[in-house]
Amino acid sequence: MxxxxxxxxxxxxxxxxxxxxxxxxxxxxxxxxxxxxxxxxxxxxxxxxxxxxxxxxxxxxxxxxxxxxxxxxxxxxxxxxxxxxxxxxxxxxxxxxxxSQVSQDVVLHPVPAHLNDVTAAGLYLAAEAGARIGGDLYEVLATPFGIRIIVGDAQGKGLPAVRTAAAVLGAFREAAHYEPELPEVMRRCEAALRRELCRARGDEEAAEPLDPTEQFVTAVLAQVPDTPVIELVSRGHHPPLLLHRGEADALETACPLPPLGLEEFLGSHPMPVQTYPFETGDRLLLYTDGVVEARDPAGNFFDLPTHLAQLSDGSLEKLLDRLRASLLDHTRRSLADDAAMIIIERHLPRESARALS
The missing domain is CATH 1.20.58 (Methane Monooxygenase Hydroxylase; Chain G, domain 1)
Known part of the structure; x- marks a missing residue:
């Protein structure tokens, strides 16, 4: 021109x-x-x-x-x-x-949409522009013991956090199919993290030593059995939100436990399994701290329970899309940390659904 x-x-x-x-x-x-x-x-x-x-x-x-x-x-x-x-x-x-996309697919598998009588959807938002993977981790698996889910957040950023997340996820994917009890699955994840940290400290022994208190992973395990309940084991992670009849309630743990990697603070305390009602039509949202700790320019945190209750209608994918839009609008599209969300919904068992139809 x-x-x-x-x-x-x-x-x-x-x-x-x-x-x-x-x-x-x-x-x-x-x-x-x-x-x-x-x-x-x-x-x-x-x-x-x-x-x-x-x-x-x-x-x-x-x-x-x-x-x-x-x-x-x-x-x-x-x-x-x-x-x-x-x-x-x-x-x-x-x-x-x-x-990076291949690495994400290896570390973070796509969330399956249908698992027995449960539907699921997932969302991952990287804080760094152009990045596709970070320290947040999640997985949804169908196992002989029910649907099992892990959502966690590895402390730190970059490749060390990715390696830590990969170690925990690898242990979960193996143990979830063979360990009948959720606490044992969590212990297997903790053992894998301990091995990864020992390896990392060995690689860095010539440099400045790693501080053990700065290498940890917060995680929550959820299990959906055949009965209308949800079972949870949490290690320093934010409580999942249960969406029941348009109201979002946090499923607080009665006995808070330290994150994975800080077992010296756990002592001899057992890891209790918390059980909550999870009926047909209920939804459960598991998330990382990048969601609830996101701030707007005025410094206000993102009110996830309120937004979840307001956006409860529609499919799981649409709900996560609306949450994503609300989160980015709240932060003016400037996330300070990676954010991951997994949402599941219980449906009637397929046999019961066929009988009703």
């Missing part, structure tokens, strides 16, 4: 205007969005337009024409170099994103 404007001016009554300085920015503008081929084409077109205007105005031999051509040459070379570098970085970024 800029080159066309130059031609129109030169072949119109307004040709007395100096259009030479308008040609130099054309390659630079092209380099912003075009690749080397497109930028090179604009460079050639700018040179052609400059030659046409100089011939039309009988300006060859004047210092103005050669100054304009020199400026066009310098800007063109810089624009081509910039375009090549930008395209190379975009390709590298696309490759990193593909690798």
């Amino acid at each position: 800029l080159l066309l404007a130059v031609l129109i001016i030169e072949f119109s009554p307004a040709h007395f205007l100096f259009t030479g300085p308008l040609l130099s920015p054309a390659p630079a503008l092209a380099a912003v969005t075009m690749g080397p081929a497109g930028t090179g084409s604009v460079v050639v077109m700018a040179g052609v337009v400059s030659s046409i205007t100089a011939t039309h105005n009988h300006a060859w031999g004047s210092q103005q024409v050669y100054a304009n051509l020199l400026a066009l040459l310098v800007v063109s070379v810089a624009s081509l170099v910039t375009s090549i570098a930008r395209v190379r970085k975009e390709r590298e970024l696309a490759k990193v994103r593909r690798i």
